[in-house]
Amino acid sequence: MASASSNRSERVLAAVPTEADQDVYRALAANAAKGVGVVTARQGRWDVAVTITDHLSISYDPPTMLVSLYALSRIAEAVTQADRWALSLLPDSLRPTADWLGEQGSPLVGLLGQVPHFRRDADGPALIDGALAWFELRTTAVHEAATHVLVVGEVVAMGSAAEPGAEPLVRFRSEYR
Numbered sequence: 001m002a003s004a005s006s007n008r009s010e011r012v013l014a015a016v017p018t019e020a021d022q023d024v025y026r027a028l029a030a031n032a033a034k035g036v037g038v039v040t041a042r043q044g045r046w047d048v049a050v051t052i053t054d055h056l057s058i059s060y061d062p063p064t065m066l067v068s069l070y071a072l073s074r075i076a077e078a079v080t081q082a083d084r085w086a087l088s089l090l091p092d093s094l095r096p097t098a099d100w101l102g103e104q105g106s107p108l109v110g111l112l113g114q115v116p117h118f119r120r121d122a123d124g125p126a127l128i129d130g131a132l133a134w135f136e137l138r139t140t141a142v143h144e145a146a147t148h149v150l151v152v153g154e155v156v157a158m159g160s161a162a163e164p165g166a167e168p169l170v171r172f173r174s175e176y177r
């Protein structure tokens with residue numbers, strides 16, 4: 001039997017989605033609870049690092065991941081140019097780091113000055129201290145998708161730097177949980 005429900009909503013998008021369509025889309029998409037991470041890459045002598053939620057473990061064989069980056073961002077440029085880049089998954093204690101690296105227009109100089117980090121080797125991407133898990137990756141494919149690039153990477157090294165009992169930092173409905 002069909003039920004009458006007042007808690008349903010539906011919206012069919014315009015052929016060219018309007019700003020209102022985009023707003024509704026963003027609000028609905030924000031219902032995905034996501035683990036917060038930081039993507040890092042070296043650009044010359046500088047570290048580029050941003051907070052992201054749009055990452056995905058694709059395969060175990062070989063270990064392969066994907067990140068979605070705004071195509072015109074510094075990090076997309078740095079990641080696609082670097083031979084290695086990294087994803088660190090944050091614990092809830094690193095919310096200030098997520099805030100800092102999620103701000104637009106943060107300076108390259110001193111970007112990681114207040115963010116405890118380490119490297120596997122002098123030229124490697126920064127790995128965030130306290131990360132529940134970190135992955136160092138080499139790009140195997142870059143796909144353009146709307147305003148973003150989907151960067152696929154094969155894992156070349158991985159590990160954890162978590163404190164005992166650390167819990168994940170989660171983003172849900174535009175708030176940290």
Ligand SMILES: Cc1cc2nc3c(=O)[nH]c(=O)nc-3n(C[C@H](O)[C@H](O)[C@H](O)COP(=O)(O)O)c2cc1C
Pocket residue numbers: 036049050051052053054055068069070073074075098101102103104105106171
């Ligand atoms: C919680 C959160 C999640 C984010 N997720 C992504 C993401 O998945 N991909 C992305 O390109 N930017 C994401 N951003 C935005 C970047 O962190 C932000 O654009 C970047 O730090 C600003 O860099 P810019 O100064 O080079 O513009 C996210 C920001 C926040 C606060």
